[in-house]
Amino acid sequence: MKLEGKRILFIAPAFFGYEQKIADKMTELGAKVDYFDERSVTSSYERALLKINPQIFHKKTLKYYKQIIEKVSESNYDFVFVIKCEMLPIQVITKMKDMFRDATFCLYLYDSLENIKGITNKLDYFDRVLSFDTEDSSNDSRIIFRPLFFTDDYKKELIQKEEYEFDVSFIGTIHSDRYRVIKEIKNLADKNQYNYYFYCYLQSKFMYYFYKLTKREFSGVKKEDFEFIKIQSTQIAEIIDKTRVVLDIQHPRQTGLTMRTIEMIGMNKKLITTNQSIKEYDFYKPENIAVIDRNAVKIPDGFLELQYKKIDEHIYMKYSLENWINVVLGVESDNYKK
Structure with a gap:
């Protein structure tokens, strides 16, 4: 149980219930997980506008993440695990890095860089960046290639x-x-x-x-x-x-x-x-x-x-959710071979 006793701040968009499956599996593996939706918007109309321009909701997003920071300010995390990072602002990432100095910051991308506005400016703020996209990982040395997973x-x-x-x-x-x-x-x-x-x-x-x-x-x-x-x-x-x-x-x-x-x-x-x-x-x-x-x-x-x-x-x-989590967080080898 490589995650036994670890504290994880998990920030991911809601995507067909997979975010809860990931959180539940990390808990099953022995971690204490605090999960928050990566998106500050929840309505269908807002999510549609988000695809056109995420900056529309910048002020609302800052207020949303201020509330999250207040909730977790007393915690001491081993990992800050973010998926996609479409709406998480750089100023919030830097604030979290200052708060959780002992944490490993991990980012997983299940979309291509081209489809996530502003993402390339955020990569350097993470200790580990992994992507399902072979071309992105080949073209950017900061990105580790790692395919997705199947749940139980x-x-x-x-x-x-x-x-x-x-x-x-x-x-x-x-x-x-x-x-x-x-x-x-x-x-x-x-x-x-x-x-x-x-x-x-x-x-x-x-x-x-x-x-x-x-x-x-x-x-x-x-x-x-x-x-x-x-x-x-x-x-x-x-x-x-x-x-x-x-x-x-x-x-x-x-x-x-x-x-x-x-x-x-x-x-x-x-x-x-x-x-x-x-x-x-x-x-x-x-x-x-x-x-x-x-x-x-x-x-x-x-x-x-x-x-x-x-x-x-x-x-x-190799494609199980448990293996994927361990590799993304770096507690198992990330030397993935096709």
């Missing part, structure tokens, strides 16, 4: 089924060109009489109307085609368990693997993905993973009928 909800024994409720499923947030790819997959599924489940999440109705005005693929769609309430990870795991193959569509400006991709390792589940870089990873097997061109969408003939081929156990466990 997604840890499943390999069971080969003959029948599934869904042949293909997708659950995720709509951004970039994701909906265009989804529409093409739907058309292929209808043509081949595949059963499918698609949960297309938008942060707010404001985002729906914004996309209606700015995205060609939103022509002719209705609000009813989208969901505006986040689905919990336990529900996601249940749906995926009923699915033969899961669809993953990474952001076109990302090379890192999405959370959904790593979760499919945990569930021993087949995957269709647009991420070409997946072929470089140690768990890649063509029987399990079909890589498609997002600009010429096609499901390979016979892929759905192939049985899943189990990966080596030591590779499987």
Whole structure:
């Protein structure tokens, strides 16, 4: 129990309940964890504006973090662990570094540098910076490459089924060109009489109307085609368990693997993905993973009928949440190899 008795200040955005899973696992590993949402805004409308310009909420954010500092001022932390750092201001980071001089400051990025405004100016304030993005870690010597994880909800024994409720499923947030790819997959599924489940999440109705005005693929769609309430990870795991193959569509400006991709390792589940870089990873097997061109969408003939081929156990466990936490905090080796 490498974290036994350690005090951790954990600051992360709410993202589909994963922040609580991380906090709970650190507690299970023996740490005392104080968790706070990294974002000072909570409404759907504010979160939508945040994506456009985080500086809109600068004054509100400073007031929010002043309250957090007051709550934790008497604590003595071993780690200050931040995820994404989209809204945490530099002046607050420096204040925390002055308050918690014995703490190791760790930052994990589950988004590419290009997609987080102002993040490169904050990296030097952390003792450890890790990212899921291979290009960012290759191009910036301050960043350690470390893929994401699967939680215990997604840890499943390999069971080969003959029948599934869904042949293909997708659950995720709509951004970039994701909906265009989804529409093409739907058309292929209808043509081949595949059963499918698609949960297309938008942060707010404001985002729906914004996309209606700015995205060609939103022509002719209705609000009813989208969901505006986040689905919990336990529900996601249940749906995926009923699915033969899961669809993953990474952001076109990302090379890192999405959370959904790593979760499919945990569930021993087949995957269709647009991420070409997946072929470089140690768990890649063509029987399990079909890589498609997002600009010429096609499901390979016979892929759905192939049985899943189990990966080596030591590779499987490398992507567990426990291993991820220990590596990010530096209590285990961070020498990750693909």
